Amino acid sequence: MGAGYARPGEEEVADRVAAAGGDTTRVRLEGAHALKHALRFGADIEVVATDDQPGLLTLLTDLAPDVVDEVAARVVQLAPARWQRLVPRPLPSPCLAVARRPRVTVGDVLQASGRILVLDRPRHLGNLGAAVRVAAAAGAGGVLTLGDADPWHPTAVRAAAGLQFALPTARAEVLPATDRPVVALDPGGTPLHGSPLPTDGLLLVGTERGGLTDALLARADERRAIAMRPGVSSLNLATAVAVALYADR
Ligand SMILES: C[S@@+](CC[C@H](N)C(=O)[O-])C[C@H]1O[C@@H](n2cnc3c(N)ncnc32)[C@H](O)[C@@H]1O
Structure with missing residues (x-):
C-alpha cells in the first residue's frame, strides 16, 4: 500500500463496497481470510470496511500478523445500519474489502x-x-x-x-x-x-x-x-x- 494513502470516509467506503460486486474492474473480498491472501499476493486494496475494528484486528493479530499493519492503516469502521445494508449474508469475519481486479488475459x-x-x-x-x-x-x-x-x-x-x-x-x-x-x-x-x-x-x-x-x-x-x-x-x-x-x- 502506498505511503500517501488517504483513508476515505465512511460513506465513500460503503458506496465503494456496494458497487464492487457488479464491477468487473473490482473484486469484492468477503472476510479476513480473503483479504489476507489478497494482500500477501500483491492485490491493490482500495478500501477495507468493518463493523468491529478491534475484533478484526485481534483476529488478524492471531491468524495473520504479517498483514495487521496494512489492514489497520486502511480499515474504516461503519455504523451498524450502514454495515447491515452491505452484508447480504453472514460473513466469516467482520470484514469487507475492495481490490482492483488484475487484468489477466x-x-x-x-x-x-x-x-x-x-x-x-x-x-x-x-x-x-x-x-x-x-x-x-x-x-x-x-x-x-x-x-x-x-x-x-x-x-x-x-x-x-x-x-x-x-x-x-x-x-x-x-x-x-x-x-x-x-x-x-x-x-x-x-x-x-x-x-x-x-x-x-x-x-x-x-x-x-x-x-x-x-x-x-x-x-x-x-x-x-x-x-x-x-x-x-x-x-x-x-x-x-x-x-x-x-x-x-
Ligand atoms: C462431479 S464430477 C462430474 C460427474 C459426472 N457425472 C461424470 O460422470 O463425469 C466433476 C468432474 O470432476 C472430475 N472427476 C470427478 N471424479 C473423478 C474421478 N474419479 N476420476 C477422474 N475425474 C473425476 C471430472 O473431471 C468430472 O467431470
Whole structure:
C-alpha cells in the first residue's frame, strides 16, 4: 500500500463496497481470510470496511500478523445500519474489502509455467473457488474457467479465500488452441496414479452434473481417472482437482 494513502470516509467506503460486486474492474473480498491472501499476493486494496475494528484486528493479530499493519492503516469502521445494508449474508469475519481486479488475459494464463487447471462450465461458485484455492496451494500455473461463471465473482473469491490473486485466473468462452499437452480428468480414463501428469499440461475438469463434453474429451491427449470404490460414480469437482494436483507432490 502506498505511503500517501488517504483513508476515505465512511460513506465513500460503503458506496465503494456496494458497487464492487457488479464491477468487473473490482473484486469484492468477503472476510479476513480473503483479504489476507489478497494482500500477501500483491492485490491493490482500495478500501477495507468493518463493523468491529478491534475484533478484526485481534483476529488478524492471531491468524495473520504479517498483514495487521496494512489492514489497520486502511480499515474504516461503519455504523451498524450502514454495515447491515452491505452484508447480504453472514460473513466469516467482520470484514469487507475492495481490490482492483488484475487484468489477466487468457493468453497470460496459457503462458504461465506449470500446470493449468481448466474448469469447464462450473455450476457452483463454491466449487469453482475451492478448485482455485487448491490449485494455488498445489503450485499450479494458472486457472481458466470455460463458460459463463466468473472466477472473480465474490462467492468464488470467498470460497477460494482470495487465492485468485496468487495465480493468473481468467475466463474463456471455449478451450483455446494450445501446444501444451491436454489431460482430461475423467472417471472413464486410465489410472491417475499409474504415471505422473505432464508438468506443463492443461488439466480439464468437467462440470458438476454432466462431466466433460465429448468435444472436450476429443481435445485431450489422454484421460485419467481417480480410483473409486465400486458404486461411487464421481468425486466432487474440487476434490478431484485436489487429488490430481497433489498426486505427485
Ligand atoms: C462431479 S464430477 C462430474 C460427474 C459426472 N457425472 C461424470 O460422470 O463425469 C466433476 C468432474 O470432476 C472430475 N472427476 C470427478 N471424479 C473423478 C474421478 N474419479 N476420476 C477422474 N475425474 C473425476 C471430472 O473431471 C468430472 O467431470
